[in-house]
Amino acid sequence: MTGAPVTAIDLLFYLTPLVVFLLAFGAGANAVGAALGLATGAGVLDLRPALLLGAAVAAVAALLLGASGGVDWVGALLPEAAFDSPEHRIYALFAGLLATAVTALGASALALPTPLLPAFAGALAAVVLVERGGASVDWVPMTV
Numbered sequence: 001m002t003g004a005p006v007t008a009i010d011l012l013f014y015l016t017p018l019v020v021f022l023l024a025f026g027a028g029a030n031a032v033g034a035a036l037g038l039a040t041g042a043g044v045l046d047l048r049p050a051l052l053l054g055a056a057v058a059a060v061a062a063l064l065l066g067a068s069g070g071v072d073w074v075g076a077l078l079p080e081a082a083f084d085s086p087e088h089r090i091y092a093l094f095a096g097l098l099a100t101a102v103t104a105l106g107a108s109a110l111a112l113p114t115p116l117l118p119a120f121a122g123a124l125a126a127v128v129l130v131e132r133g134g135a136s137v138d139w140v141p142m143t144v
Helices: 008-041 047-069 073-077 086-109 116-132
Strands: none
Touching: 008 047, 008 086, 086 116
């Protein structure tokens, strides 16, 4: 049985869910730790109720805000015209996602607070700055 060779895009298709899970894990640990760390440290909450409360609040916030909760960072930082091909843009998005996941996990492991939206925006901006230079970034939407 012969099949088409595996391309880099195919590999990213399978790796992206793993990286997204790592990012969500790091972001959740970071957000819950920042929000409930004081209550747990002061003995007001035990670890298990703090984790359950943090998960419930994060889920409700995600459901209430949905996709309208932020600015279109990807569209502003990675305009389609800045890349030679759609595949090249996918590589840039994956690099930004991986950099943000590593930042979130590292910050959580070191007990450092990290706002992840600026971390993701910074990762995407770095990818574009390295690829095309500062003139290719539409900086105006990020001033909102």
